[in-house]
């Protein structure tokens with residue numbers, strides 16, 4: 053399917069940097085330009101209708117990812133939602149985290165002086181997690197669904213099973229390198245929280261994100277906060293306690309509107325169709341890169357993500373940039389991502405460029 057017609061991609065650019073930041077669909081870009089002008093038009097009433105507008109955006113998150121409306125919150129980014137959440141959990145909890153995890157997941161545990169253990173992510177990620185949970189008995193497991201350097205993706209069926217077997221374990225996930233690549237049902241996922249920024253695979257630009265919470269974690273937060281009086285001010289009469297934490301102030305409707313617009317775009321195409329498109333691309337990329345010995349060992353797992361760390365010298369990064377390839381050096385290689393605006397020709401072009409600069 054020719055999805056790249058929905059994006060502005062010049063012929064001399066090979067855009068593979070979705071794990072850094074994703075492209076905006078043309079429709080979202082046009083909407084932003086018009087919205088900004090009409091929003092600040094003195095005669096406009098859009099500035100007075102921000103709440104209703106944001107309710108509409110939240111509804112799109114809820115519809116696409118199957119979370120509960122009252123347990124979904126719009127945030128400026130992943131980090132705000134996640135930091136707010138861990139501040140609401142009992143202080144004595146013990147956390148299990150992965151080494152080399154995105155710093156916004158790991159460091160808030162360190163700088164709050166919380167109790168934590170770390171394990172190194174390996175090709176047997178799920179067995180390692182099971183073993184560490186049995187041994188360390190954490191209260192909370194925190195992980196990115198897709199690791200930002202290596203592209204290692206956790207098996208989402210394992211998460212469901214893990215939650216069934218350990219119902220009191222809270223499982224908090226970062227969906228930023230994952231959401232937008234395939235269908236995802238939060239309510240059935242086994243996660244107690246999934247937070248995400250919108251600017252990568254959700255194609256929504258910066259300044260927007262969200263967090264979805266399970267019944268269990270909401271109950272726990274309410275239990276912790278049972279002595280707190282409801283807000284008294286009339287203008288907050290309808291604000292839920294959780295919203296006072298996760299959505300404490302005014303939000304940027306341009307940013308969140310872009311999220312809403314791009315979610316409509318993704319939902320119109322269908323996350324199942326995006327999944328099929330990416331599967332075909334991944335098959336080709338893993339095959340051609342694997343034949344050349346440029347993949348990390350975990351890429352042989354059945355569960356594969358759209359983030360690939362190509363094992364070539366990161367010093368070759370300037371050569372890739374000179375060839376129009378948008379990507380980032382990360383870890384021991386060069387990280388790329390394949391999204392719906394990429395096609396098989398992009399993969400062949402990349403291989404040719406990689407061979408020519410070796």
Ligand SMILES: Cc1ncc(COP(=O)(O)O)c(C=O)c1O
Pocket residue numbers: 071072129130131132154156196198199200226228229249
């Ligand atoms: C795994 C992961 N989570 C989250 C983020 C972004 O979080 P934030 O927008 O809060 O900085 C990134 C960005 O690189 C990421 O790779």
